[in-house]
Amino acid sequence: MSASHEPTSHTFEANAREALANARLQKALGAASGRFVSHRASAVAERPDFEELRRCGHAIKQEALDRLPQLLEQFEEHVVARGGRVHWARDAEEANQHVIRIAKNENVKRIVKSKSMATEEIHLNHALEAAGFEVVETDLGEFIIQLDKDIPSHIIAPAVHLTKEQVSEIFERELRETNAPGAGIPGLNAIARRTLRKSFLSAEMGISGANFAAADSGSIVIVENEGNAGLCSTLPRIHVAVVGIEKLVPRFDDLAVMLKLLGRSATGQRLTSYTNFITGIAGDGEEGPEQFHVILLDNGRSKIYDDDHLWGSLRCIRCGACLNACPVYKRAGGHAYGWVYQGPIGAVITPQYLGLERAPALPYASSLCGACFEVCPVKIEIPHMLLELRSQVVEASTEASGAAPKRPFFESLSFGAFAFLGRRPKLWDFATRLGRWLLRARSSDGQIPALSLPLLNRWTARRDLRAPARETFREEWARRRGRADAEADA
Numbered sequence: 001m002s003a004s005h006e007p008t009s010h011t012f013e014a015n016a017r018e019a020l021a022n023a024r025l026q027k028a029l030g031a032a033s034g035r036f037v038s039h040r041a042s043a044v045a046e047r048p049d050f051e052e053l054r055r056c057g058h059a060i061k062q063e064a065l066d067r068l069p070q071l072l073e074q075f076e077e078h079v080v081a082r083g084g085r086v087h088w089a090r091d092a093e094e095a096n097q098h099v100i101r102i103a104k105n106e107n108v109k110r111i112v113k114s115k116s117m118a119t120e121e122i123h124l125n126h127a128l129e130a131a132g133f134e135v136v137e138t139d140l141g142e143f144i145i146q147l148d149k150d151i152p153s154h155i156i157a158p159a160v161h162l163t164k165e166q167v168s169e170i171f172e173r174e175l176r177e178t179n180a181p182g183a184g185i186p187g188l189n190a191i192a193r194r195t196l197r198k199s200f201l202s203a204e205m206g207i208s209g210a211n212f213a214a215a216d217s218g219s220i221v222i223v224e225n226e227g228n229a230g231l232c233s234t235l236p237r238i239h240v241a242v243v244g245i246e247k248l249v250p251r252f253d254d255l256a257v258m259l260k261l262l263g264r265s266a267t268g269q270r271l272t273s274y275t276n277f278i279t280g281i282a283g284d285g286e287e288g289p290e291q292f293h294v295i296l297l298d299n300g301r302s303k304i305y306d307d308d309h310l311w312g313s314l315r316c317i318r319c320g321a322c323l324n325a326c327p328v329y330k331r332a333g334g335h336a337y338g339w340v341y342q343g344p345i346g347a348v349i350t351p352q353y354l355g356l357e358r359a360p361a362l363p364y365a366s367s368l369c370g371a372c373f374e375v376c377p378v379k380i381e382i383p384h385m386l387l388e389l390r391s392q393v394v395e396a397s398t399e400a401s402g403a404a405p406k407r408p409f410f411e412s413l414s415f416g417a418f419a420f421l422g423r424r425p426k427l428w429d430f431a432t433r434l435g436r437w438l439l440r441a442r443s444s445d446g447q448i449p450a451l452s453l454p455l456l457n458r459w460t461a462r463r464d465l466r467a468p469a470r471e472t473f474r475e476e477w478a479r480r481r482g483r484a485d486a487e488a489d490a
């Protein structure tokens with residue numbers, strides 16, 4: 001997505017190519033994704049029952065979807081009973097207008113915001129600024145990209161595409177902080193903290209999203225590591241939470257499971273540093289906002305809910321684990337996906353939110369290796385959904401042109417050759433032996449650094465290819481079976 005908020009999902013391939021050629025981006029992505037993956041692996045290894053937790057997380061979110069209409073009404077009743085207000089928003093325009101109306105009615109001038117994908121989705125900042133309000137993002141990553149007029153590139157780490165040197169440059173340029181270059185990460189944090197503190201203390205309204213909403217208590221839950229969401233939702237006199245309708249869980253007690261899954265899957269933490277449970281307005285003698293508004297956002301979720309194949313994507317708890325595990329995301333980065341949701345889950349939900357015709361390349365932005373499903377804490381079958389979307393792309397294209405879409409020449413040629421050989425086992429054996437021999441002859445130390453054949457050279461342009469094994473699986477199988485048979489005969 002460009003900074004003008006126009007989605008660029010339809011040009012995924014070109015976006016990805018540009019990202020691959022950006023050495024700074026590759027450095028930032030390489031450092032961050034390795035860290036995320038190893039932290040998650042250690043946190044998961046601590047829990048021998050993690051698979052059971054995943055099963056429970058899946059069941060909780062599935063029950064929430066099964067009973068969604070009823071749970072939403074129950075949630076509203078409890079919010080109102082605790083002095084809050086619920087506003088229903090069919091789309092981005094309605095949601096933004098609710099927030100603007102509340103702010104105007106209460107003479108708000110300055111607004112602080114904590115990180116929220118739902119507000120990114122509806123471009124709330126843009127709408128508020130156009131209506132004359134000053135909006136300050138207070139999550140460190142969001143603060144950086146707001147200063148840089150950029151857009152997030154990761155569900156939980158919005159500025160993951162930037163190196164610390166780039167952040168120093170942004171602070172120096174936008175905040176006139178001459179000490180920023182060379183300040184290091186602690187120094188940059190101190191600059192951000194100092195700047196944001198003034199905004200927290202002067203804002204009349206705080207806006208947040210929610211990670212979960214408990215139907216039986218009317219509570220919303222916000223997890224974070226910086227403390228800024230807690231400040232946004234308690235210091236200003238008005239708190240507005242923009243909550244996608246899929247964030248519901250049936251019971252407050254379900255949070256015991258969901259929070260264990262979220263922290264471990266997102267950042268590799270047992271729990272995030274702060275977990276904010278917000279239930280209604282401040283009571284007598286309590287500190288906190290005088291007004292609590294929840295905007296319940298649909299914006300296309302009902303349409304997904306009605307899709308037999310894709311509705312499971314509403315179980316997503318936006319942990320970002322599938323992004324970190326995805327070999328495509330790790331190289332292409334988040335901006336390549338062209339909208340607010342990135343990685344494997346972005347490839348599934350962006351075509352649903354924007355319309356398949358505006359993101360037809362995204363279902364193909366995957367090798368279907370299944371790594372996303374392996375790490376998903378709520379077991380979303382992303383590879384199956386991508387296949388379903390691919391078939392919808394083909395159907396739509398067939399309907400539009402009256403004929404099945406033409407495959408690229410080399411793709412047709414290679415699949416044709418594969419089918420031809422696959423039907424002739426002897427020829428298959430000969431061809432695979434020959435290919436193996438040729439590839440091994442080109443290898444050194446078990447790697448093939450460059451292939452000169454057209455198309456295949458694209459694979460080795462940015463990575464080494466492992467040399468094929470000495471034996472194929474079938475040869476090894478036959479050899480072992482022969483040995484076992486000989487032993488049995490002896």
Ligand code: SF4
Binds near residue numbers: 265317318379
């Ligand atoms: S699809 Fe699963 S792994 Fe990916 S962000 Fe959503 S919950 Fe996390």
